[in-house]
Amino acid sequence: MTQRSLVGALLASTLLAGAAQAQDVTLTIESWRNDDLSIWQDQIIPAFEAEHPGIKVNFAPSAPAEYNAVLNSKLDAGSAGDLITCRPFDASLALYEGGKLADLSDIEGMANFSDVAKSGWSTDDGAATYCVPMASVIHGFIYNRDAFAELGLEEPTTVDEFFAVLDAIKEDGSYIPMAMGTNDQWEAATMGYQNIGPNYWKGEEGRQALIEGKASLTDPEWVEPYAQLAKWGDYLGDGFEAQTYPDSQNLFTLGRAAIYPAGSWEISGFNNLADFEMGAFPPPVPAEGDGCYISDHTDIGIGMNAATEHPDAAKTFLNWVASPEFATLYANALPGFFPLSDAAVEIEDPLAQEFASWRQECESTIRSTYQILSRGTPNLENETWNASAQVVKGAESPEDAAARLQEGLSGWYEPQQQ
Template sequence: MTRSLSLALLASTALGGAAAAQDVTLTIESWRNDDLQIWQEVIIPAFEADHPGIRINFAPSAPAEYNAVLNSKLDAGSAGDLITCRPFDASLELFNKGQLADLSDLAAMENFSDVAKSAWQTDDGSATFCVPMASVIHGFIYNRTAFEELGLEPPATEEEFFALLDRIKEDGSYIPMAMGTADQWEAATMGYQNIGPNYWKGEEGRKALIEGSASLTDEGWVAPFRQLARWKDYLGDGFEAQTYPDSQNLFTLGRAAIYPAGSWEIGVFGPQIDGAFEMGAFPPPVPAEGDTCHISDHTDIALGLNAASANAEAARSFLEWVGSPEFATLYANALPGFFSLNATPVEMENPLAQEFVSWRESCEPTIRSTYQILSRGTPNLENETWNASANVVNGTETPEAAAERLQEGLASWYAPQQQ
């Protein structure tokens, strides 16, 4: 073998080794287990086509278990490279513990407004630790075909809402509403946080609670529990043992007329229903005619970098792509109901998603009341609200007792509520 050929072979081997070293698999931790197929068939292939050296493994946990599972993995050093970030306090805690990396220097961060980034920043805004992906809007999805059969119209007020539920129940063809309490978070997220902003007046009430000028025992915070207590009669037999997937199935199989929802269900329900019936949506009914409409338009989901990832460079490449207009358009249309936070406008193709986002024109937006600042202590207000909401719907705790318990828990550690 000549010296030149030997050197060529050595060079070839070295280059081959370098190429192999660049082939990495990034694992994404997420609570979104119902969109696994979309990630596998749409989002991941789009990225991998332009980044041949990087593979993506989307590995979600069950929503109710995600926080505990993720924290355990991070503490044990076994978490994935990319961490799907809940907004505000839960992710801020991970950053403060050094488990999420500072992403302020990503070029793609320029594609997001200060408002979009605020859910994943330090209180002073000096560090941004997750790339914003989408917000979600709460409301009610209904079986439009069933409504037409029964001669029903979407309600505008609380009185009209319960009159509607009574008519559906009396007819007997459909369960009036599909919601269970077995998972607890469902009762809080699709129940309390859905209808609540109309009673505590959205951002006004949420900020008053943070400032300490309002209390969880005030009427605006107890009233949504009172409405939830009335839901019990409309949820069908055995709702206490009904899980989140059970509720989804009841609606998509055409057995329930109304589904208290987050807009994220749009992309899930469409393929499952597959034209069996038409869907419509209405915003949370206001307490009385003439009241201002408030909706939960919640900065919901972002993606961060595990500070302990051995593949940080590749992970940052993926995060730059997640912050791009290309991803924004792909994500918003692959997952209709997740509304892009990217500054580049996204034209949505799904009519039900267009219906949800149209409420921004007539309703005042807010975020979920427990997510910013108020769940930093123990007991955790977010998790306690899950339990309280489920108890109220089940009838095992009165609205007043639930509100009093939440207030006592918050005041036990949060100084502004100790005045």
């Protein structure tokens, strides 16, 4: 081989190696879903990588209660991942307005979502969408069917029936009636107040009235859910004040507690851990004949770090997330996360099907604190965590908690200052 040929061959091999190296992109996903790690690693990521061999994906979650703070710190430091799992409404809107999330309005896959599906991750005027919608979650109660059968109990439909069931479980003594702690605070708000509350404030009707300043957090429909929560402490077992979210999950899946105030996101994890049959019932209505409302919350989306060094690869992944293939994979890999895309998806898991069936019987709403009302200081979402935990512990009365939240909201939110 001549020297010229050798130089040419070396140059060609260098270029080929460079091209291969250029294709070998690794995308990192930030998320709060730390309990989904194995599902992403074993099912979701392999499906994507099989179709896109030049792109590797690393799922790197944080603890749920720490996610917002950790993510904001990473974004400020320039060390955040390429893809950002998005909480709905204000938290992600603030990231977009701060230049941390890219505008994804023009990616092809966004055509697969309705305006309602996109509303959790769009600007108030709908002009820009900055996260691909992934799924909603539904709130209710998961219970141990074996325990109910053993004690001769039926699913409660009213609040009185609900407490009668709790009393019967407590009197028997074989099980902790309900697994929930107050250590992490968010649990008491998300699976407590936001779970049962819509039946009192009538879902979207009450939520919009609060946003418009036509209702107050001290009105009866907003205080009554706290009055119910104040009774929960008697049924949560010894030491619930120090009980963490994973503690509550373990108490239920180990068969030590009969009922778990739940979000549907628990289903896949519980299926793998519980060795008993599970059932679910929606939040009991205040009185027989009342209409029912469920928190069917636009829960999770995924966006692109505006500072990513791999925007093309990130958009490739996001378009795949927007596809019918992903919707079907995600809904059945993570039963209890209900797709938001227009694609028709058959849900195989019976417990997830039960949750989804409530959409036919009850009116859907989202969590009351998520849109608009947590944009100021004090943050109503975080304050609701604290108030809910304090009420469950008996450290604050329902009326005092509501008054404190109202004072905070009216301190910065103009429609509440009238």
